[in-house]
Amino acid sequence: MLDPKTYIPESNExxxxxxxxxxxxxxxxLLLFPLILNEHWILICINYLxxxxxxxxxxxxxxxxxxxxxxxxxxxxxxxxxxxxxRTCKVAxxxxxDLQNYELQVPRCPKHSNSPFQKFDSGIFAMLLMYNWNxxxxxxxxxTEATKFRKLIAYKLMNSDLNEAAIKNNxxxxxx
Numbered sequence: 001m002l003d004p005k006t007y008i009p010e011s012n013e014x015x016x017x018x019x020x021x022x023x024x025x026x027x028x029x030l031l032l033f034p035l036i037l038n039e040h041w042i043l044i045c046i047n048y049l050x051x052x053x054x055x056x057x058x059x060x061x062x063x064x065x066x067x068x069x070x071x072x073x074x075x076x077x078x079x080x081x082x083x084x085x086x087r088t089c090k091v092a093x094x095x096x097x098d099l100q101n102y103e104l105q106v107p108r109c110p111k112h113s114n115s116p117f118q119k120f121d122s123g124i125f126a127m128l129l130m131y132n133w134n135x136x137x138x139x140x141x142x143x144t145e146a147t148k149f150r151k152l153i154a155y156k157l158m159n160s161d162l163n164e165a166a167i168k169n170n171x172x173x174x175x176x
């Protein structure tokens with residue numbers, strides 16, 4: 001989300017090239033960017049299917065708007081992401097599309113609660129938005145699904161093969 005005036009596309013070009021080797025960015029339908037803005041997670045989606053940039057904010061809104069963030073923050077964040085991504089793709093020779101002409105849209109999305117136990121769920125909700133967004137419709141979810149998803153992530157992290165490799169590599173010869 002850096003200001004495009006100070007952003008250096010070459011700084012992210014190797015990582016974008018690596019990602020492009022694993023998934024063909026130019027032919028992807030949706031490009032998802034989970035980001036932290038004003039101390040909570042948001043999701044920006046560049047949607048090639050409908051030529052739009054979608055901004056999702058899972059925080060409970062204080063007014064009738066779809067985001068707790070002011071419109072100028074939403075526009076600032078999405079513009080910077082789109083411009084910087086487009087410039088980095090050009091440097092990496094992935095594509096040279098004009099994504100800046102895509103319409104900005106702030107669709108309705110599931111919101112996390114402001115209760116003391118759930119007000120920090122924006123990261124979990126952003127991940128669930130990525131999982132449940134198909135480019136035109138969001139499958140509705142709530143805190144029940146967020147709790148299950150949190151448990152699933154914890155289970156996968158605890159049972160990762162990488163944990164066993166780390167344990168084996170840290171054992172000394174004296175240990176069985």
